[in-house]
Amino acid sequence: MSAPEVVIRVRDLRNQFGANVVHEGLDLDVYRGEILGVVGGSGTGKSVLLRSITGLQRPSAGRIEVFGVDVLGGPAAARETLDERWGVMFQDGALFSSLTVRENVEVPLKKIPGLAPDVRAALADLKISMVGLRYLAGDRYPSELSGGMRKRAGLARALALDPEIVFLDEPTAGLDPIGAAAFDALIRNLSKSLGLTVFLVTHDLDTLRATCDRIAVLAERRVLVTGSLQQMQEVDHPWVHEYFTGPRARAAFEANGPRDKEGD
Numbered sequence: 001m002s003a004p005e006v007v008i009r010v011r012d013l014r015n016q017f018g019a020n021v022v023h024e025g026l027d028l029d030v031y032r033g034e035i036l037g038v039v040g041g042s043g044t045g046k047s048v049l050l051r052s053i054t055g056l057q058r059p060s061a062g063r064i065e066v067f068g069v070d071v072l073g074g075p076a077a078a079r080e081t082l083d084e085r086w087g088v089m090f091q092d093g094a095l096f097s098s099l100t101v102r103e104n105v106e107v108p109l110k111k112i113p114g115l116a117p118d119v120r121a122a123l124a125d126l127k128i129s130m131v132g133l134r135y136l137a138g139d140r141y142p143s144e145l146s147g148g149m150r151k152r153a154g155l156a157r158a159l160a161l162d163p164e165i166v167f168l169d170e171p172t173a174g175l176d177p178i179g180a181a182a183f184d185a186l187i188r189n190l191s192k193s194l195g196l197t198v199f200l201v202t203h204d205l206d207t208l209r210a211t212c213d214r215i216a217v218l219a220e221r222r223v224l225v226t227g228s229l230q231q232m233q234e235v236d237h238p239w240v241h242e243y244f245t246g247p248r249a250r251a252a253f254e255a256n257g258p259r260d261k262e263g264d
């Protein structure tokens, strides 16, 4: 079997804010087509890592390559092409409140030169239906939507340019368990049907079980360990042990067990 293709390569990353060293010597590989769950205690720098990779925050030091392009030091033209190859969904969807859902999804599509307005609207509607929002949601404003619908709308916008990677920051935070489970299923279905690579920051053990192929744990300023959910349950580290075998983990995994097999 050929080695998996690395689409994100992070090496020796350092992030420091004043005296607060968040990352030091952090290495991470993300493989094409996988759903990688990024977990860690509060303040371990999960969001900072996501923002570093997507160029929203310049790290103090280190090297980040996405599709082989040097995100930090490469030529600007090469870096600009990356914007179209990934999409980002932030916690509350980060939608423009003065725009309808359709207009929000159209924002990234405006980058495509010569795209007629009616085609752009039709493409936006396609993305809106892909994330399971009924067509009427396109005409609504974010304030008229439930939290779960806003997240789906944020996902539709992240998918607007048919990205190869999507970054999701706490996609199920604030959703009720039924809404969260539906969102988990949506992520997994979209990833598998579109061949998407997903970088998923979460605290949600149910989401890890239901969606992720592999998990990366942030602790001690770096990626302490990566592996399957089953492997995490055997890691001898106090935080990892408590997180993956504590009472909440038992409740999340007991009904179904860790989903280590495709299609489970």
Ligand SMILES: Nc1ncnc2c1ncn2[C@@H]1O[C@H](COP(=O)(O)OP(=O)(O)OP(=O)(O)O)[C@@H](O)[C@H]1O
Residues within 6 Å of the ligand: 017, 020, 022, 040, 041, 042, 043, 044, 045, 046, 047, 048, 049
């Ligand atoms: N722009 C910034 N300026 C100063 N400190 C920052 C900045 N951004 C993040 N930090 C600090 O970096 C650390 C990591 O923050 P980050 O939001 O990445 O943590 P996290 O792991 O995502 O936490 P949580 O699980 O609570 O969301 C925190 O101590 C935070 O205060």
